[in-house]
Amino acid sequence: MGFAQISVASAQRSLIWQEKPGSWLLNTGVGLTRYAGDMNEWGDLAHLRLGTALNAAAAYRFTYRVSFRAEAQLYYIYGSQRYTRIDYNNLSFRSLNPDLWAGLQIDFRRVDDRYRFSIPYAFAGAGFTYMTPRAIYKGRSYNLASLRTEGVAYNRLPVIVRYGLGLPVLAGDGFKLHLEGAYTHVMSDYLDDVSTVYPSRKGMSELAAALSDRRPEKGGSPNSAGAQRGNSQKRDGYLTVSGRLIFVLSTKAQRNYRRSFGG
Template sequence: MRYFRIQLLMAIAICLSFLKTFAQRSEYWRERPGSWLLNTGVGTTRYLGDLNERGNLGHLRLGVSVGVAAAYRFSNRLTFRAETQLYFLRGSQADTYLSYNNLSFRSLNPEVWAGVQFDFWHPEDKNHIIVPYAIAGFGLTYLTPKTTYKGQTYSLAPLRTEGVTYNRLPLILRYGIGVPILAGERFKWHLEGIYTHVMSDYLDDVSTVYPDRSTMLPIAAALSDRRSELGLPLNAAGAKRGNSTKRDGYFILSGRLIWVISTARQQHYRRSIRG
């Protein structure tokens, strides 16, 4: 019992020492209002739309993303941020309850957006060692849905697979949270989870109903309804192809490397808060 108490006291002492060090390092996460930061991130994407099942965790069909951002610390809790990003998505009805329709897509899309980061607590709040933040903003993305048919890749938007021409440069709304996980004098590592709501239902080239294929080019008709590849009869014109009441989106979980641009005023500010 005595040995256990000694071990417990040693563990507590180590934890307290670690927390003290961690709290000291947390001062690095504070930038002087007026500071500029550069930011790059790599993450994994998950598409949410007509060609997947949200709860189908066995077939996530993850993609990747890379982005570069610039940020300006406006106040102790508010930061303005602008970013450009390239993200890869993929989706398929295989292994879903709509597998008999056999539709699929993939896309490598660029996006630009601007918005704000708002810290949950004031940096001088001694009750919190680290300060997570909320992110919100808006921007534009360019849609490039493609698919493979008989060994060849086809761009779907120009083929008008639902008989309509849709906007390939829709507005996007982004929102999520981030948390700092490691900090140094000039560099910080953050983890962010952001959902992007696309103001279009054609991120995956699927939205409404099957068109009249008799008026379409042969390749467009073949990619509009792919049931024949499974030996199934084609859908009738006007049959449901997608869910137009719910727009598409995607989630990105990313690690961010942030570089605080050092100035004499920023260095003086850090020395002052470390006392």
């Protein structure tokens, strides 16, 4: 096979796998997370408390600029009042949670623009997450939600709203590498098991009372019932920054090519 034939074959392959309306894509990624809530201070760059995330998504392209996307993710987050302005309260949590969301992805230009290799995009959607806040106490990990540390049984499956931006950084026949940043608003203030005030310890188990108010572990006196424990005026969330590998599973041109050869 000569150089010209190789070039023609390569060009045909690129055209077959070019992303157009009717294309299906698989999107997988790994990244870093940062929780935003009552136990983190955004300006504290010395204590970022980064977690990790694994995700997978499927997308269907409606037009040259609009795609539908559905995604599942497993993310780890944690927070601590250590090194914050309320270090003395000594609360902390960690959580390994799944989430699921669906929405739209909008490209800033048509994806078939020959003069633009890297076309940024925005995405937004809604879904659910399942919250599993835990804390380490005397060397053991405990489920905080089941202990009702604020005296309430809160919903552990809240709605989430996610939005973000992405940028392709590498492309080949049938695959791309993207960088993405997303913020997820959780429609709950209990992602970290902290929201309102310290409850009365009457009727609480010894373990629940110890994990509700951890101030005595640092030599302080217990907080009184009704004292401020969290900020209920602002709901929690988490930031995710990830590298994502996108595979073009099928396009109309690829499907037509297979049919023409009986594939």
